[in-house]
Amino acid sequence: MKRKNLSKAECPVARSLDVIGDWWSLLIIRDAFDGINRFSALQKNLGIARSMLTARLQELVEHGVLETAPASDGTAYQEYVLTEMGRGLFPVIVALRQWGEANLYQPGEQHSVLLETQTGKPVTRLELRSRENQVLKWRDTMVRKLSPDGKH
Amino acid sequence: MKRKNLSKAECPVARSLDVIGDWWSLLIIRDAFDGINRFSALQKNLGIARSMLTARLQELVEHGVLETAPASDGTAYQEYVLTEMGRGLFPVIVALRQWGEANLYQPGEQHSVLLETQTGKPVTRLELRSRENQVLKWRDTMVRKLSPDGKH
DNA sequence: GAAAACAGGTCTCATAATAAGACCGGAATA
DNA sequence: TATTCCGGTCTTATTATGAGACCTGTTTTC
Structure with missing residues (x-):
């Protein structure tokens, strides 16, 4: 009755x-x-239970998304920083952000905004583009599955 | 002790x-x-408990991500189809897929692939681009927060 | 047309995950 | 040196999840 394990799935x-x-x-x-x-900063910002945070950080480190590093302020404590693999999640975070911005706020309701550092302007929409640089919508794509049972 | 409610968060x-x-x-x-x-197809494909699937589908319908429609095969049953809002999650799914492809498979291990329908070729990488069409990495962006406490 | 199988659920129960907060030892600070 | 901060662990109460029995109406098979 444990939660399903998807680590062997054929679908990325x-x-x-x-x-x-x-x-x-x-x-x-x-x-x-x-x-x-930092542990305490995360705990305070998220309002997560300390034991939960411990468990989640451990998992993320094990999976290679985060790694521990000596604290940047010179103290004996440590920090949890994104690995290269973790930084690869940037598009996921941006996609979630943009979907939320577009669909989960009332008109006029305020939210934080992602800006281009250089210009200070809000970033543009994340879009999947074809090899000819056309925007690809869902219907322009298809999944090639591998297994005979139709899963993927 | 319920799970945290994030529906009022300032962060999208x-x-x-x-x-x-x-x-x-x-x-x-x-x-x-x-x-x-279809309910049964989802249940079979995901291996999810039926009661869970019922609850999740209901939530997704309430939130406007899915909607029910008469079954496309003409029977008296119904289907759960993506709304416009739900289809907006396409970049999220693609971003998750591409991260998984890049980081969670052994060399040579096979997985399903997303193709451009027109050409049959694998889609290219989803990238955030600046207004000058340069690829934006994490460090090229910043979040403008709203609340004084630094949350967002 | 009757029987069987399928679709789309609900209900119950056992177990796992989460939230809340007390507690604790070492590090930093006043 | 005393006090507070940091990064946890531990316990307990509650909620979420997984597994599967059960149920009603629909569709298919014979």
């Missing part, structure tokens, strides 16, 4: 969710992108 | 996760993108 979406698909992981990763790297 | 990532951030929702949505729209 499922494998990703096996690593970062639970309730807190992506919020921790979002905070890491924002420079919130 | 958090609001998104409030809707689709639990263990099954994104897998259900992935299946919907793949044309798996």
Whole structure:
């Protein structure tokens, strides 16, 4: 009766969710992108139970999304920083952000905004483009499955 | 002691996760993108408990991600299909897929692949681009927060 | 047309995950 | 040196999940 294990799935979406698909992981990763790297800072910012945070951080380190590093302020403590693999989740976070912005706020309701550092302007929409640089919508794509049972 | 409610968060990532951030929702949505729209087909494909699937589908319908429609095969049953809002999650699914492909498979290990329908070629990498069409990495962006406490 | 199988659920129960907060030892600070 | 901060662990109460029995109406098979 444990939660399903998706780590062997043939579908990359499922494998990703096996690593970062639970309730807190992506919020921790979002905070890491924002420079919130210390245990107590994460705990305070997220309002997560301390035992939960311990467990989640451990999992993310085991999976290679985060790694521990000596604290940047010179103290004896440590920080949790994104690995190269973890930084690869940037498009996931941006996609979630843009979907939320577009669909989950009332007109006029305020939210934080992602800016281009150089210009200070809001970033543009994340889009999948074809090899001819056309925007690809869902219907322009298809999944090639591998297994005979139709799973993927 | 209920699970945290993020629906009022100022951060769009958090609001998104409030809707689709639990263990099954994104897998259900992935299946919907793949044309798996019937209760029993979802249940079989995902291996999810029936009671869980009922609850998740209800939530996704309430949030406007899915809607029910008469079955496309003419029977008296119904289907769960993506709404416009739900179809907006396409970049999220693609981003998760590409991260999984890049990081969670052994060399040589096979997985399903997303193709451009027109050409049959694998889709290219989803990338955030600046207004000058340069690829934006994490460090090229920053979040403008709203609240004084530094949350977002 | 009757029987069997399928579709789309509900209900119950056992177990796992989560939230809340007390507690604790070492590090940093006043 | 005393006090507070940091990064946890432990316990307990509650909620979520997984497994599967059961149920009603629909469709298919014979």
